[in-house]
Amino acid sequence: MSRLSHTFAELRTRGRKGLVPYVVAGDPSPDGTVTLLHALVAAGADVLEVGVPFSDPMSEGPVIQKGHERALARGMSLQRVLDMVSVFRQEDDKTPIVMMGYANPIERFGYERFAAACAKAGVDALITVDLPPEEVDEIDGALQGVGLDNIFLISPTTPEARIQTIVERARGFIYYVAVKGVTGSGQLDAEEVSRSVALIRQKTDLPIAVGFGIKDAESARAVAASADAVVVGSALIAEMDKKARSGEPLQEIQIHDAAVQLLQSMRAGVDSSPS
Amino acid sequence: MTSEVTPDLYASVPDADGRFGRFGGKFVAETLMSALADLEQLYFDLKDDPAFQREFDLDLAHYVGRPSPLYEAARLSDDIGGARIFLKREDLNHTGAHKVNNTIGQALLAKHMGKKRVIAETGAGQHGVASATVAARLGLECQVFMGEEDIRRQTLNVYRMKLLGAEVISVTSGSRTLKDALNEAMRDWVTHVDNTFYIIGTVAGPHPYPMLVRDFQSVIGREARAQSLAQVGRLPDALVACVGGGSNAIGLFHPFLQDDSVAMYGVEAGGKGLETGQHAAPLSVGSPGVLHGNRTYLMQNEDGQILDTHSVSAGLDYPGVGPEHAWLKDIGRVQYVAANDDEALASFHRLTRIEGIMPALETAHAMAYAEKLAATMSPEQHIVVNLSGRGDKDILTVAAIDGIEV
Ligand SMILES: Cc1ncc(COP(=O)(O)O)c(C=O)c1O
Numbered sequence: 140m141s142r143l144s145h146t147f148a149e150l151r152t153r154g155r156k157g158l159v160p161y162v163v164a165g166d167p168s169p170d171g172t173v174t175l176l177h178a179l180v181a182a183g184a185d186v187l188e189v190g191v192p193f194s195d196p197m198s199e200g201p202v203i204q205k206g207h208e209r210a211l212a213r214g215m216s217l218q219r220v221l222d223m224v225s226v227f228r229q230e231d232d233k234t235p236i237v238m239m240g241y242a243n244p245i246e247r248f249g250y251e252r253f254a255a256a257c258a259k260a261g262v263d264a265l266i267t268v269d270l271p272p273e274e275v276d277e278i279d280g281a282l283q284g285v286g287l288d289n290i291f292l293i294s295p296t297t298p299e300a301r302i303q304t305i306v307e308r309a310r311g312f313i314y315y316v317a318v319k320g321v322t323g324s325g326q327l328d329a330e331e332v333s334r335s336v337a338l339i340r341q342k343t344d345l346p347i348a349v350g351f352g353i354k355d356a357e358s359a360r361a362v363a364a365s366a367d368a369v370v371v372g373s374a375l376i377a378e379m380d381k382k383a384r385s386g387e388p389l390q391e392i393q394i395h396d397a398a399v400q401l402l403q404s405m406r407a408g409v410d411s412s413p414s
Numbered sequence: 415m416t417s418e419v420t421p422d423l424y425a426s427v428p429d430a431d432g433r434f435g436r437f438g439g440k441f442v443a444e445t446l447m448s449a450l451a452d453l454e455q456l457y458f459d460l461k462d463d464p465a466f467q468r469e470f471d472l473d474l475a476h477y478v479g480r481p482s483p484l485y486e487a488a489r490l491s492d493d494i495g496g497a498r499i500f501l502k503r504e505d506l507n508h509t510g511a512h513k514v515n516n517t518i519g520q521a522l523l524a525k526h527m528g529k530k531r532v533i534a535e536t537g538a539g540q541h542g543v544a545s546a547t548v549a550a551r552l553g554l555e556c557q558v559f560m561g562e563e564d565i566r567r568q569t570l571n572v573y574r575m576k577l578l579g580a581e582v583i584s585v586t587s588g589s590r591t592l593k594d595a596l597n598e599a600m601r602d603w604v605t606h607v608d609n610t611f612y613i614i615g616t617v618a619g620p621h622p623y624p625m626l627v628r629d630f631q632s633v634i635g636r637e638a639r640a641q642s643l644a645q646v647g648r649l650p651d652a653l654v655a656c657v658g659g660g661s662n663a664i665g666l667f668h669p670f671l672q673d674d675s676v677a678m679y680g681v682e683a684g685g686k687g688l689e690t691g692q693h694a695a696p697l698s699v700g701s702p703g704v705l706h707g708n709r710t711y712l713m714q715n716e717d718g719q720i721l722d723t724h725s726v727s728a729g730l731d732y733p734g735v736g737p738e739h740a741w742l743k744d745i746g747r748v749q750y751v752a753a754n755d756d757e758a759l760a761s762f763h764r765l766t767r768i769e770g771i772m773p774a775l776e777t778a779h780a781m782a783y784a785e786k787l788a789a790t791m792s793p794e795q796h797i798v799v800n801l802s803g804r805g806d807k808d809i810l811t812v813a814a815i816d817g818i819e820v
Binding site: 193194195196197198200201204208211216217218241242243244245246247248268269270271273274291292293294295296297298301316319320321324325 | 431439440441442443444445446447448449587588593594597600601604605606607608703704705706707709712714716717718719720
């Protein structure tokens with residue numbers, strides 16, 4: 140059983156909802172990323188989403204864009220993200236890692252070579268924002284070849300017939316994008332989310348994670364009422380950024396702490412969800 | 415590499431998936447996929463609808479002022495002493511560049527879709543001005559995304575857009591030029607996809623944009639072909655156009671692709687020289703990758719990060735290029751070359767002084783190569799250069815480079 144299916148099966152048995160933090164690999168610094176990932180797990184993360192920095196992150200709002208820029212300025216590359224996952228795996232062989240990024244760095248690396256490197260490093264699944272089903276065959280095939288999951292996105296604009304074709308191809312879990320817009324934008328409408336999740340559930344038994352627009356314990360709690368897992372990214376990065384700019388002389392671990400505290404409060408929010 | 419090219423090859427692209435060979439496609443977030451499908455459907459419905467074509471043609475005739483003349487630059491040709499040089503005068507279009515052909519077409523699509531708001535990205539500001547113009551005419555709300563660096567170097571066009579009632583949004587991410595303006599326009603579109611039509615300014619972006627922008631711009635080549643036959647009695651020996659995203663070039667080239675005797679040259683921005691790395695010439699020295707919704711040649715590093723570009727002309731300062739050009743390069747139908755900043759500036763002055771025609775700095779790149787090419791050809795031969803736009807917008811840039819305070 141893969142780490143992902145194991146994790147979601149365990150959550151189901153225990154009647155819990157999953158919490159999935161997103162951070163950009165290499166932000167605030169490449170040296171601190173592995174430490175940050177472990178700290179997020181300790182704070183209650185069930186799955187980790189690791190962003191691969193890209194020069195033109197077209198689906199990101201300003202907060203995550205800046206994270207990508209900072210990481211690239213510090214010399215991050217796709218290979219270094221893979222190396223970080225390997226190091227993380229030396230101490231944690233249980234928490235699933237989902238890589239999230241854009242097509243070009245992966246295409247440049249080579250799809251087959253990338254899939255093999257992911258498997259070796261201990262990555263479990265991949266979300267490529269700009270590879271919709273129409274363009275995903277190559278990477279999907281390469282990932283399947285090494286037993287990894289390509290994660291498909293469904294958005295509020297996805298027509299029902301298309302949802303059907305997407306879930307038929309999906310593995311691991313479904314990622315429902317809760318708002319029309321870029322990461323960190325928009326007003327979350329928990330009722331709309333719950334309707335859409337219910338619609339997707341009629342068509343698949345796969346777990347459904349919901350992301351975009353979830354920023355605190357309250358919104359996490361509201362979404363966890365219908366979803367199997369909630370994803371939070373911009374809010375964590377914004378907290379760390381705020382702390383980093385507070386002007387105090389800080390150790391990086393103190394910056395991480397800003398994200399850890401928010402994640403802990405969201406853990407409590409998710410666990411108190413009425414579902 | 416031109417073997418096995420059948421006559422209808424050029425009409426067969428893009429295929430149903432939006433591919434030009436291995437290039438093109440729809441590399442966008444799921445949220446945009448249904449909007450692209452709707453646009454494609456609408457376009458296929460309207461494309462062959464005589465009423466739509468009539469509306470488009472009438473606007474081009476009465477609002478844009480088409481057909482644009484094919485003007486023989488006799489003094490320039492004499493000065494060079496080679497092939498006869500003809501200029502396809504897109505600079506005489508309303509708003510001063512070829513860009514308006516496309517914005518008229520896309521604005522009609524927006525109208526048919528009932529969208530009340532249009533957005534556009536712009537580099538030199540010509541596409542922004544052309545978008546603001548059609549928005550004013552149709553009473554649509556218009557926001558134009560423009561890199562902070564381009565706002566600085568194209569102040570006249572920024573003010574023109576404001577006068578036309580558009581809001582110009584300064585983009586401060588990345589390299590603060592056209593590529594970043596496109597990112598930001600895409601981000602806006604994904605957020606307001608229900609009420610907004612995105613007017614892309616060149617033959618880039620996800621399918622169906624490269625196809626529909628090409629179709630709207632192909633009026634340039636259709637006219638030039640007929641004018642060449644009427645005025646010279648035969649087809650041109652060569653075509654030359656500058657290539658930023660590639661819309662004026664594809665517009666001129668496309669109706670000639672099946673004419674094997676017509677050589678074609680796309681001129682990229684060589685910036686400070688291809689060897690310096692400071693340029694915007696992905697077809698000359700780039701490699702295939704995925705950016706802004708399509709697979710094409712890109713300027714990128716070995717990690718797949720997009721590189722900063724440099725060109726004296728904001729409209730060519732772009733690290734990618736339309737996917738159809740990538741394909742035409744691979745099959746060998748079009749040659750892609752580069753002209754440096756200095757060469758373009760020299761040609762800007764030369765055309766202005768010898769013909770009394772002040773070209774845009776983008777266009778001056780095409781002129782620079784055309785001058786070299788003409789010199790290698792005979793007076794019995796003739797070249798058509800796409801004079802894609804006028805240079806008024808660049809006067810302050812040129813003055814600053816020449817050390818003159820205006
Ligand atoms: C006059 C002119 N020519 C050429 C270009 C380059 O665009 P394209 O390659 O799409 O024709 C621009 C873009 O701003 C322009 O303003």
